[in-house]
Amino acid sequence: MNSLEQVSGHEAELELQTPPWERWAVVVNPTKFDDMDALRTSFAVLCADHGWSEPRWYTTTAEDPGEGQTRQALTDGAGLVCPLGGDGTVRSVAAAMVDSGVPMGLLPGGTGNLLARNLKLPVDDLEAALIVALTGRDSAIDVGEVTWDQDAPAVFLVMAGMGLDAEMMAGVDEGLKRKVGWLAYALSGARALFRLGFAVRVRADAKRAVSQHARAVVVGNCGELAGGLQLMPDASVDDGRLDTVLASPNSIAGWLALGLNFVSARRRGHPSLVHLVSERVEVATREPIEAQLDGDAVGVRRRMTCTVRALALTVRLPAEA
Structure with a gap:
């Protein structure tokens, strides 16, 4: 050479x-x-x-x-x-x-x-x-994909939901949000607690559908919310699955009990909480319900179909020691 x-x-x-x-x-x-x-x-x-x-x-x-x-x-x-x-x-x-x-x-x-x-x-x-x-080092994580009603599919990285969580996002005061951050969402959520729930039918993969009255349906790619609140503590961002939670408390006392279950170090579940794990989940409501995608309100919807795209996104994580 x-x-x-x-x-x-x-x-x-x-x-x-x-x-x-x-x-x-x-x-x-x-x-x-x-x-x-x-x-x-x-x-x-x-x-x-x-x-x-x-x-x-x-x-x-x-x-x-x-x-x-x-x-x-x-x-x-x-x-x-x-x-x-x-x-x-x-x-x-x-x-x-x-x-x-x-x-x-x-x-x-x-x-x-x-x-x-x-x-x-x-x-x-x-x-x-x-x-x-x-x-940092490169690591692959899952991505959720949601189709609302007849809309084109959209990705989500954290959670897609209908009901209370979406009502909280839709009702937040943007000016207050800039001043006090997540406290604005807490205030909006407190107002939403007093609204009525909705009839919903949920099918995870090919399992038997769950039909009930609910206040919120949340499909998560991962499980932690702001403030360290673990909505779905077993959810993992790289397990190739989605976790779905249906919450149906019917009173303020029920919400308080559910909240204590979320923050407890030894969670034992709660009668008003249903947890499903699947690669695909289909949600249908009787009437249009507020919906949200990764914390952004997207308006009212009646159907939500979510699937997981396993390890489809590469992200940077801290370099290993």
């Missing part, structure tokens, strides 16, 4: 070894930040301090909350894409990254940061989250 061939081969080897963060992107929701220039400057300083290249920025819009921008970033050659916004931004970015093999790095930019909480990633420290995104 002559010297020219050796140089060319060495350059090709270096190109193959170029780490993904040399070509990485941030998909940002600008409504979550008061000063975008200051945000970009802080990223530039962090990258310079650690010897990293700066990202290419893609800004979401009301018309496109992140999916189109992510597809463009992948077309532009990004080897890592980081959503920076709320749970809706994370979901939109993930929708474009399913089955791509390109890792997603989670950066905290919203109130909930629900997927990051379930993956035990930093949710209150942007620098720590950025370090994980740029230096």
Whole structure:
């Protein structure tokens, strides 16, 4: 082999070894930040301090909350894409990254940061989250897919639901949410507790359908809510299954008992709580009911069909010690 061939081969080897963060992107929701220039400057300083290249920025819009921008970033050659916004931004970015093999790095930019909480990633420290995104290991997780009524399928990473949880999301005061965070959801949920439930029929896989009166039906890809509340403690983000909970307390006392069961270290179940595990679940209600997707209200629906796409999304987790 002559010297020219050796140089060319060495350059090709270096190109193959170029780490993904040399070509990485941030998909940002600008409504979550008061000063975008200051945000970009802080990223530039962090990258310079650690010897990293700066990202290419893609800004979401009301018309496109992140999916189109992510597809463009992948077309532009990004080897890592980081959503920076709320749970809706994370979901939109993930929708474009399913089955791509390109890792997603989670950066905290919203109130909930629900997927990051379930993956035990930093949710209150942007620098720590950025370090994980740029230096961590790749891991595959499941993605849920939901079809509402006759709508096109949509992905979810945490939970899809109908009833109380969706009423809580739909009724939250956005101004109060910006001021007090998740307390605004608690206040909205307290108001929703006094509403009537609904008749629902749930079928998990090919098992016999469950028909009952319920206050909430939640299908989860993972089980932890804000504040560390474990709605589905046995749910796992990489087990190839979905966990479904039907809650049907008929009084405030029933809700209190159910709440104590959720926070108890030795959960024994509760008569007003049904838990199902499956790869597919079909939910049908007698009348239109408020629905939510990863914490975002999507309006009233009558049917919800959820399936799991096993290990379809690659995410960045902390590097193993």
